[in-house]
Amino acid sequence: MSGSSGSQRFAATLAVLACALAFPFLASGYHLYQGAQVLILAIALLGLNLLTGFNGQISLGHGAFFAIGGYGAAILTAKFGVPYWAAIPIASLVCFGAGFLFGFPALRFGGLYLALATFALAVATPQILSYKGFDAWTGGSQGVLLAKPHAPFGLLNADQWIYLVCLLCAAALYWAARNLATGRIGRALIAIRDQPIAAETMGVNAALYKTTCFGVSALYAGVAGGLSAIAVGFVSPESFGLSLSLSFLVGIVVGGLASLGGVLFGALFIEFVPNLADQLSVNFGESAKALPGAIYGLLLILLMAAMPTGVAGALRAVARVFGRGFASRRQSGIEGGGAASASREM
Amino acid sequence: MNEFLHQLASGLALGGVYAIMALALVMIYQATQLVNFAQGEMAMFSTYFAWKLMDMGWPYWRAFAATVLISFAGGVVIERLVVRPFAKAPVLASVIVFIGLALIFNALAGWLYGYSVTSFDTPFSGRPWFGNVYMSAHESGAVAVSLCVLALVYAFFRFTPLGLAMRAAAQNPVSSRLVGIRVGWMLAIGWGLAAAIGAIAGMMAAPIVYLDPNMMAGILLYSFAGAVLGGIDSPFGAALGGFAVGVLENLVGAYAVGAEVKLSVALAIIVGVLVWRPSGLFGRRLVARV
Numbered sequence: 061m062s063g064s065s066g067s068q069r070f071a072a073t074l075a076v077l078a079c080a081l082a083f084p085f086l087a088s089g090y091h092l093y094q095g096a097q098v099l100i101l102a103i104a105l106l107g108l109n110l111l112t113g114f115n116g117q118i119s120l121g122h123g124a125f126f127a128i129g130g131y132g133a134a135i136l137t138a139k140f141g142v143p144y145w146a147a148i149p150i151a152s153l154v155c156f157g158a159g160f161l162f163g164f165p166a167l168r169f170g171g172l173y174l175a176l177a178t179f180a181l182a183v184a185t186p187q188i189l190s191y192k193g194f195d196a197w198t199g200g201s202q203g204v205l206l207a208k209p210h211a212p213f214g215l216l217n218a219d220q221w222i223y224l225v226c227l228l229c230a231a232a233l234y235w236a237a238r239n240l241a242t243g244r245i246g247r248a249l250i251a252i253r254d255q256p257i258a259a260e261t262m263g264v265n266a267a268l269y270k271t272t273c274f275g276v277s278a279l280y281a282g283v284a285g286g287l288s289a290i291a292v293g294f295v296s297p298e299s300f301g302l303s304l305s306l307s308f309l310v311g312i313v314v315g316g317l318a319s320l321g322g323v324l325f326g327a328l329f330i331e332f333v334p335n336l337a338d339q340l341s342v343n344f345g346e347s348a349k350a351l352p353g354a355i356y357g358l359l360l361i362l363l364m365a366a367m368p369t370g371v372a373g374a375l376r377a378v379a380r381v382f383g384r385g386f387a388s389r390r391q392s393g394i395e396g397g398g399a400a401s402a403s404r405e406m
Numbered sequence: 407m408n409e410f411l412h413q414l415a416s417g418l419a420l421g422g423v424y425a426i427m428a429l430a431l432v433m434i435y436q437a438t439q440l441v442n443f444a445q446g447e448m449a450m451f452s453t454y455f456a457w458k459l460m461d462m463g464w465p466y467w468r469a470f471a472a473t474v475l476i477s478f479a480g481g482v483v484i485e486r487l488v489v490r491p492f493a494k495a496p497v498l499a500s501v502i503v504f505i506g507l508a509l510i511f512n513a514l515a516g517w518l519y520g521y522s523v524t525s526f527d528t529p530f531s532g533r534p535w536f537g538n539v540y541m542s543a544h545e546s547g548a549v550a551v552s553l554c555v556l557a558l559v560y561a562f563f564r565f566t567p568l569g570l571a572m573r574a575a576a577q578n579p580v581s582s583r584l585v586g587i588r589v590g591w592m593l594a595i596g597w598g599l600a601a602a603i604g605a606i607a608g609m610m611a612a613p614i615v616y617l618d619p620n621m622m623a624g625i626l627l628y629s630f631a632g633a634v635l636g637g638i639d640s641p642f643g644a645a646l647g648g649f650a651v652g653v654l655e656n657l658v659g660a661y662a663v664g665a666e667v668k669l670s671v672a673l674a675i676i677v678g679v680l681v682w683r684p685s686g687l688f689g690r691r692l693v694a695r696v
Contacts, residue, residue, distance in 0.1 A: 118501050120443075165681045171497040172441055173680055176630050179443065180673040183627050187667045302623060306505060313502055349521060353513030360506030364499050365491055 068379060069321070076324065080227055084220040092219040093291065094331060099226040100288045101327035105311045106237050106320060107280020112309075113318035114241055115273045116253030118171055121178030123305035124185045125155050125278040127295075129285025131189065134204040134295045135197050144209045144290050148229075152282035159278020163271035182305040189297035203296030206289065222291050229283055237320050240276070249273060250318075310356045313363055316370030325371040411540045413660045414653060419545035420628075421652020422552025423611045427629035428636065428644040429559060430600035430607070435638050437576040437596045438493075440500050444507035445604050446626030448484075450619060451511045452477040452605030453612050454519050457526055466529040470609060474602045481601025485594040515619040526612035548610040555606055556645050559599075563641075572596060624669055628655060631672040634679050637689020647687065651675060 083095055108122050132151025136142040142150070162181075166174050190201040198204065211221035240246055251259035252266050260266050289295050307330045315326030334352045341348035367374060427445065434442045442448075452473050459469035488507060492500050530547030541549075563569035574582040575592035583589050607629075608622065615621050628651050636647025651672070659668040685691045 112498065116496075116498060118498055120501075120505070165677055168680060168684055172439070172501070173634075173684070175443075175497075175501050176441060176634065177673075177676050177680060180627055180630065180669075180676045183623055184667075184669040184673040187669045191667050192664065306509065309502065309505060317498075346520060347517045350513035350517035353509045354517070357506040357509030357511075357513060360509070361488060361503050364495070364502050364506070368499065 068383070072321070077231065084216075084223045089219065092223050094335075096219075096223045096226045096291045097288070098324075098327045098331045099223070099230040100284045100291065101308075101311060101331055102323045103226075103230050103233055103287070104281045104284035104308055105315060105323035105326050106233055107277040107284070108308050109312045109315070109318065109320065109323055110237055110241065110249075110280070111273055111277035113312055113316075114246060114253065115249040115270065116171070117166065117270060117274065118175040119178045119274075119277070119305075120175055120302075120309060121181035121185070121305050122277070122281045122308050123300050123302070124178075124181045125159055125281035126285035126288070126304065126308075127185055127189060127300035128155050128158055128278075129282030130289040130295045130300070131198060131204070131285075132282070133286035134206050134289045137290070138204050138206045139197065148283060148286035148290070151286045152279045155282025155285075156275045156279040159281075160271055160275035162278070163274030166274060167267050167270055178305075179302075182302045186297040186301045189300065198297075201297055203294060205294055208293050209290060222287075226287050226291065229287060233280060233283065234320065237280075241320060245269070307356070310360060312370075313360055314370055316372030317368065319370065319372035322370050322372030409660075410657075413656050415540035416545055417653035417656030418649065419541065419548045419652070420611070420614060420625075420656070421632075421649035422549045423607045423614075423625060423648075424628045424632045424652050425645040425648030426552050426555045426603050426610075427607045427625060428633040428648040429556065429641055430603040431629060431633050432638060432641050432644040433596050433600045433603075435633075436641075437572075437593050440497070440504075441630070441633075441638070442600065443501065443504040443626075444511060445600065446622030446629075447508040447511035447515075448477070448481070448601055449604035449608035449625075450622040451515050452480075452601070453526070453608035453617060453621075454515050456605070456609055457524065457612075457617060458519070460527055466527060470529075470606075473605050473609065477605035478598040478602040481598035482594045484601070485597035489597065490590070490594075512619050519619075521619060524617040526609070526617045528613040544613050548614070551606065551610055555603060559603070559641070568595070624672075627669060627672045628652065631675040631679075634676050634686055637686030639690055640686070640688040643686055643688025 080095075080099075084092055087095065104122065104126055107125075108119060111117050111119055111122075129148075129151045132154050133144065133147045136147035136150060137144055166177070189198055191198075192200060194200075208218050209221065209225075210218055216224070241249070248259065248264045248269050251262070251264055252269055256266060311326030311330045312323065313326075314329045315322030315324070333355055337348050337351040340351060363370060369376070427449070430445055431441055434440065434445075455476060456469050456473040459472060460466065464472070484507070488503065489500075492503050495503075528544040528547065530543040532543055534541060534543050535546040563573055571582070571587045572592045572595060574585075575587050575589040576596070579589045582592075607625070611625055612621065615625070629648060632648030632651040633644040634647070635651060636643030636645065638644065654675070655668055655671050658671050659665045663670070679686060
């Protein structure tokens with residue numbers, strides 16, 4: 061079974077990648093921008109899912125690290141003239157540091173207290189960003205404007221180029237997260253989540269893993285924030301409030317906790333539901349503003365009750381049903397000679 | 407000096423609100439070891455309900471009493487319908503459900519009552535009390551109401567059989583069930599009480615911070631800070647912590663960092679307390695059984 065689900069996953073990954081690669085040459089303008097946003101959100105969700113889904117540390121404040129990445133990239137490019145391809149890695153390393161440091165006290169917090177502390181971080185972030193003392197760098201409540209990068213050699217237009225940069229980052233970070241999560245480190249993270257005391261007894265250095273996981277997770281959020289800053293061309297304090305952090309949480313729950321492929325569904329969801337509400341508000345007026353919150357809230361509760369594995373879990377279940385039917389038909393057809401392939405199927 | 411006393415006094419007024427919100431949080435924490443992230447939005451929704459009643463022409467105290475009763479019933483219903491199915495779920499699932507509840511109440515308030523900022527009546531209008539020049543009449547009234555709520559809650563848990571049963575159910579559910587206490591219902595009543603107390607907090611806060619669907623985010627954060635500071639499993643500590651945070655927030659906001667970054671005071675308190683003294687000032691130290 062593992063062989064077949066592995067090859068299924070490989071095929072699915074290739075298909076998604078092919079679609080994503082073809083997209084910039086088929087779509088244009090605003091749709092391309094939305095595509096880039098989906099990829100950016102997917103990166104942030106990957107990071108949050110490593111932390112919350114795999115390691116069980118609840119963060120309600122990843123918008124803060126997203127903000128550090130965004131502001132870092134914006135300040136570096138706009139005020140110091142650093143090119144964007146250098147600004148994003150620098151900003152995300154800063155995020156890694158910030159996440160690692162926040163992870164230290166988080167060690168002593170335990171699940172619920174960490175949720176409290178990160179909630180506080182999320183609520184306080186817009187105020188800190190618009191603090192007058194940092195005005196010279198952050199532009200206060202005005203935010204920072206930055207120029208959109210141009211494609212090298214003028215082969216593509218700026219939108220296509222930004223989309224492809226986002227796609228490259230998303231693919232690389234997905235690959236890295238997959239390697240992290242499926243190997244020894246991933247097993248250690250899951251062990252700490254499910255049986256913290258047993259994990260430590262087995263020699264897993266829980267403190268190191270938890271702080272590093274927090275740091276890596278913040279780094280992902282930082283890359284996403286940096287990319288978002290260059291894609292939008294603008295950062296301002298209001299865009300990094302509690303609702304951003306909560307929409308990340310919604311994203312990983314919809315996509316599936318501890319599922320890396322699921323983040324794509326989560327990202328599509330949190331990108332397009334508010335959009336839909338905006339379109340509806342033309343007909344229904346101001347009350348349509350309540351729609352995303354209502355949908356998010358209901359889905360969080362219903363998914364937790366009925367489908368805690370999210371969209372990814374549902375797809376896996378469907379694939380298993382179809383796969384079983386397929387495998388049994390194959391097996392009956394190749395009785396005798398196909399023992400080797402049948403055993404690989406298991 | 408005058409200015410300082412004024413800041414101190416208005417800190418006490420909001421501190422009273424934080425204190426009773428923190429008390430509501432502690433009430434649920436003691437019974438379930440969970441922090442209700444939806445407490446603030448539930449309180450906000452109750453406050454809108456009271457506003458609606460007054461808008462329909464009800465006098466203040468009748469609307470107040472009706473809101474408290476309805477909020478109590480609402481809290482019980484929410485516990486039964488939404489929280490109960492997750493009683494045995496991991497902390498992460500519960501936190502996600504609470505966040506979901508908070509989002510729903512926020513959206514519901516926005517949908518029913520709109521997103522514009524509204525003023526909210528106070529029953530304590532007119533001249534300041536007892537010639538107190540540092541506090542407006544509403545601020546004095548809010549402190550008085552908070553103290554009344556604290557006294558009532560103390561008396562309820564200390565002197566009534568139901569309060570005793572609720573304390574027993576929170577401390578040792580298994581033994582309580584063996585002596586005939588209906589533990590599930592005690593939890594539901596705890597949620598109802600927390601919702602009712604939250605409604606009072608919301609109605610006391612609304613004349614100060616004005617009514618809008620997001621009014622409670624900051625207040626909830628300060629109440630978290632108060633509860634953590636006093637010890638999240640100690641009602642007395644949490645109430646004291648709430649008052650302390652109210653005063654601290656106002657003074658630090660006025661003299662140290664500026665009013666526009668006051669929320670980071672709460673962040674600093676929460677992180678600071680959790681780093682240096684995770685059990686808070688009056689909480690019990692937690693020991694895990696392996």
